Amino acid sequence: MSRQLSRRAWLATTGAAFAGMIGFPLVKRLTARRETVFLAKNQRYDGDLTSTIRAGLLATGFQPKELRDKRVLLKPNLVEPLRKSPQLTTNPAIVLAAAEVFRGWGATVLVGEAPGHVRDTEMALIESGMQTALAATKVPFADLNYEEVGWVKNGGGLSPLDGFFFPRTVLEADLIVSLPKLKTHHWVGMTAAMKNLYGVIPGIKYGWPKNVLHHAGIPQTVLDINSSLPKTITIVDAILCMEGDGPIMGSAKPLGMVAVGTNVAAVDATLARVMGLNPHRISYLSLADGRIGPLSESLIEQRGESWETLHSPFQILDQPHLQELRAQPGEWVT
């Protein structure tokens, strides 16, 4: 029998391939879940952030009644606080405002962090201004670097790690709220909601820095950690941001913005656009696309301000691996 393809078979084969090339992204887009991101402008640390955060959460479909008597863990970014660099860490005003909102909805709230570059957590709290703020409002703090740990299977499966050791406070949380500072990052481009959750990983098991994660791949482990945690939402401190040589040595960039969302990938993608970066070129966001949430503009509903009105390109280092993340004028980034 001839092994030549019949015309009908050829048409069927090439048609399927064509559909695969063109149709799959379309099908993916049609079936993907839409997410909502809320952006607020003209925000100040001495302003009414509680109202902004409450409005943002409600606008993105958050259900307050589900929080009654639940444990909410607020996770700011205190990676390596320096008193003279307020652009480095989440401002305490954001943390306190979030605590007030969740307490008002009947939740038990605590703040937790495992600073990634410093072993002295008390020093991190003092330098960031967090210690004074938390003491004044009696919000408890959990030192995630030194807590008892439990093991959780890797829910993402992109890195070679079978699972993660999470601190007890993380395992017991009903909701984790990522409270990052919006910054550039000199290795992966940007850090916001997803990358901030590296900071739930305990130093006592992973080191300072958490070098085990670097060896397993930064983009892959960002995705895996986000996929292995309890329910996670985000409130982003983008009032005073960091640009240039982030996430530690960069310069202050005032933006006056707060971003809120129940999907961390959608929020990060939106913030990348605000920063002038193409979210599809940020390695960990690219991996998150369709796994954690959508990156495409067409799948992200904007509430509050649109990202275009807040668009303000961040300076990034003149390094090829960073410059290629820039969204080009007229580029189709959705």
Next chain:
Amino acid sequence: MSWQAHTLDLLLADFPWGYHRGQSAATEPLALGALALLGDGRLAEAMRACDLLAKIQAPDGSLGVTITEATPNWPTGWAVVAWAAADRAQPSDRVHAERLMSALRWIDSEPGQPMHAVPELGHDTTLTGWPWVAGTNAWIEPTALALLAYEAAGQAQRPRAQEAARILYERQMPHGGCNYGNTVVLGQELVPHVQPTGLVMLALARAADPHGNIERALKFLHASLGPDSAAASLCYGLFALTAHGQRPDAADRWLENAAGRTLAGDRSPYKLALLLLAAQGADSALLQVLQPPQTESPL
């Protein structure tokens, strides 16, 4: 009652010690607590902590971070220091000698993962050193703990101890002090921190200073410490300055402030042990055990 006596009572009441009250016993707080008790002449209580460290020790000589977590093993050096100090306090018995040497052999065989030369980083990434977690790169603090162990065991002339000293000296920032272990990244000098600088300067207390790195680091510590310093950073900074004969006049007052805050706050056994040790100054078992022994013992 002095704050030290009150703190010691609280520490003893919380045995066995974790990083925070009520937690599982952890290697580092146990070793620091044992050293603090030795400095106060509480030999029996110190031995209780040393014996618990022995129970944590694995057959390969390493110790896990806590009594329930067998890995990673970066605090193994602290157990060596505590056992060495205990054996110096009871030289006729030397009950910890065997376990100490077993731990030191493990340290001797534990390599950090060297990297090929990385142009973006300002330090020599090809040196081996010690990692936080097996199979990863060398960092400042685990390398300093290894050097402290060699020094306490009288093994400072071993090749790997010399290597540790080279790494620690080389990873000081150009303007003084160090952080977790990077110096210059993508052309930008990073920021030093007190705790790692203090630990490293303690480990380098007997090192030569041909390029002024130690002098600049000590200057950084002097400029950074004060009445509001966080407890652990203050203690590590004072360990270093005391070991180099530069203990600030106000040290005791700063320690009392930090103890007051800790006692009114989380009463972390780890921090209480550090505060007691730092208050003992040059007479502490930690600083005494780092003095050169009469003879080096075989590994």
